[in-house]
Amino acid sequence: MSGAGEALVRRAVIAGTGSALPARRVSNAELAQQVDTSDEWIVERTGIRFRHIAAPDETTSTLATDAAREAIASAGIAAAAIDLIVLATATPDQTFPASATKVQAALGIGDCVAFDVAAVCSGFLYALQVAESMIRAGSANRALVIGAETFSRILDWEDRATCVLFGDGAGAIVLEAQETAASDGRGVLATRLHADGRHNQLLYVDGGPSTTGTVGKLRMKGKEVFRHAVTNLAAVMNESLSAAGLAAADVDWVVPHQANARILDATAKKLGLAPEKVIVTVDRHANTSAASVPLALDAAVKDGRIKRGDLLVLEAMGGGFTWGAAVVRF
Known part of the structure; x- marks a missing residue:
């Protein structure tokens, strides 16, 4: 206190x-x-x-x-x-x-x-x-x-x-x-964001107003995206926890981007987190891109798992590549 x-x-x-x-x-x-x-x-x-x-x-x-x-x-x-x-x-x-x-x-x-x-x-x-x-x-x-x-x-x-x-x-x-x-209050405690545009061709849409004049379709090289995701997500979660003066052992729940169950499992293992601390909705929602983290958060709030005062880590990686994490006291 x-x-x-x-x-x-x-x-x-x-x-x-x-x-x-x-x-x-x-x-x-x-x-x-x-x-x-x-x-x-x-x-x-x-x-x-x-x-x-x-x-x-x-x-x-x-x-x-x-x-x-x-x-x-x-x-x-x-x-x-x-x-x-x-x-x-x-x-x-x-x-x-x-x-x-x-x-x-x-x-x-x-x-x-x-x-x-x-x-x-x-x-x-x-x-x-x-x-x-x-x-x-x-x-x-x-x-x-x-x-x-x-x-x-x-x-x-x-x-x-x-x-x-x-x-x-x-x-x-x-x-x-x-x-x-400052020491124990609720709210967003730390966030860390990254981007690396060199990986554009691994996950992208092949159209746009200033190039083709069309919307385009999604294209992805799944194996390469998987490899980058596990490495980048584990690193940025540790980075954001360190910025908040906390460690993985302090985390009550991880609310991740819901791209692939294998990525969720691999990231949790890399951080030494128990699988039951990871909120999973990918089975019923699939990958909803920018919507996936708040969808998973709301699902876990509504079913009573996430309670006021819990320490959460939100994380995601997507095309660009872009990736980030936030430490939040709910």
């Missing part, structure tokens, strides 16, 4: 969580009717059993809005109290304006700061640090941080190596400025 008279610090505290998934849930068996694959093949290599696929009237912004509404209700505040929206996505509704502004309008929020962040699967971690920094600096008091994707729109449904891996969805948190004890 903090000592009497200990100085308080301004931190960004998670006040609420929320999520949204498209109505349509697609099993491996259903996919096997469309492409040359099988339930056994997918489960053995990835751990994925189901994914949600957006209907034509479900978009990144509609899913983001639904997740945001849940997070706002969970925080017990009015939407009008939000003064910052940071939406992480690689699949925006439009090239511009930012999908965050569509969420703002849908929630009935008047003047606030609203923009998108593009860091693919690491997007939520990037958005979290941007929002946390703005709150800590005093330029925002309550922020919606959202990860939302409709990756089904950019998949090549004839490429069995990639189309089985991804799904659609959205997750959101409300970050709120609070004065907490």
